[in-house]
Amino acid sequence: MTSLKVDDLDRLVIAALLAHPRATHATIGQAVRSSEATVSRRLMRLRRAGAVRVVGALDSQISHRARSVFVRLRCAPGAADELALPLAQWNETGSVKVLTGSVDCVAEIAYxxxxxxxxxxxHRLPQFDGVMATFSNQVIRRFSTPHGWNPGLLPEDAVAGLRADRRDRWSERREPDEAAPMTELDEQIVGELIGDGRMSWQELAARCGVTPSTARRRTEALMTRGVLRMRTVVEPEVLGLTVNAFVWLTINPTKIGLAGEILARHRNVVMIAATTGDRNLCGEIAVASDSALYEFLSETVGHLPGLIHADVAVALRTVKRAGMIAPELLTAVGQP
Incomplete structure (x- = not known):
């Protein structure tokens, strides 16, 4: 992301976009109490600077295309930074972070x-030099994801109004028994929106060789079925949440669901999921300061029902988020 000064109105615009990634400029203006023209200018500037982007995502659970696993790496001194970038170049990695704490790197991998x-x-992971230990936690249920993250910057009624207009699913539900069928046109639509989630119906139609009304109808059908989901991608620090951390919790198995739902409702929780492995509840959080992190751990995590163990690692660098390598690192891998 290029250097950019972000003010309170910018943050409100981003918060509205988090609540409804495809909201019109007029709708966002109503939510943040600003004009349509101002919102248009602000959003164009934020997107051009790389501070925020909107992407479409094929729901891997609904489509039965892939499953996810969180992989934590403990590395030799100085090795984490060197292996994080080549790990981010894997097509399978959706996110990669360099951390400080009990582990040095974490990646979400689709398989x-x-x-x-x-x-x-x-075979592939052991080829990296400097990996001293690996820990893997397969995702078996998601309680919240960045598709529905609400950092609490907008009034609740404004967030509710924006979400009410969304055609895609922002909350989580259990995986269906059968995969949702998709046509060749469906696949093409999803592929286009993965690159630009705010693409107009006219442009989407032109790229897919159909009419705008067909493009919209098929896209909204995919959204309603939960196959296609929209996501606003932003680094928490842009919103003033300068401490980004990961938590790995061990919860009494009888209380995992209750603990997961409590965390899913918390504004500082970007995502939380039940997992297999040495920890059974894993997630990402974003807070404004170290003192806020302390408060979250002591007041929220510390009071979770069934809590047995908690481990926290603070992110030092985002190498990849939502399937995209950080723009400032792209030149290091030879991408324009």
Whole structure:
């Protein structure tokens, strides 16, 4: 992201976009009490600077295309920074962070089968120099994701109004037994919106070779079924949340659901999921300061029902988020 001064109105515009990634400028203006023209200018500036982007995402659970695993790496001194970037170049990684704490790097990896995961964990990952230990936690249920993150900058009624206009699903639900079917046109639509989630119906139609009304109808059908989801991607620090951290919790199995739902409702929780492995509840949080992190851990995590153990690692650098390598690092991997 290029250097950019972000003020309170910018943050409100981003918060509105988090609540409804495809909201019109007029709708966002109503939510933040500003004019449509002002919102248009602000949003164009933020997007051009790389401070915020909107992407479409194929829901891997609804489509049964892939599953996710969080991989934590403990590295030799100085090795985390060197392995994070090549790890981010894997097509399978959705996010990669360099951390400080009990582990040095964390990545969310998508895999299509046990054989695929075996190849990643047993063959490709060990090829990196400096990896001293790995810990993997397979996601078995998501309680909240960045698709529905509400950092609490807007009044609740404004957030509710924006969410009410969304056609895509922002909250989480259990995985269906059968995969949602998709046509060739559906696949093309999803592929286009993954690159630009705010693409107009006219442009989407032109790229897919259909009429704008067909493009809109098919897209909204995908959204309603939960296959296509929209996400506003922003680094928490842009919103004034300068401490980004990951928590790995061990919860009494009888209380995982209750603890997960409590965390999912908290404005500082970007995502939280039940997992297998040495920790059974994993997530990402964003707070404004170290003191806010202390308060979150002592007042929220510390009072979770069934809490047995908590581990926290603070992010030092975002290498990849939502499938995109940080723009300032792209030149290091030879991308324009």
């Amino acid at each position: 299509t089968s046990n054989e695929h995961l075996y190849a990643l964990m047993m």
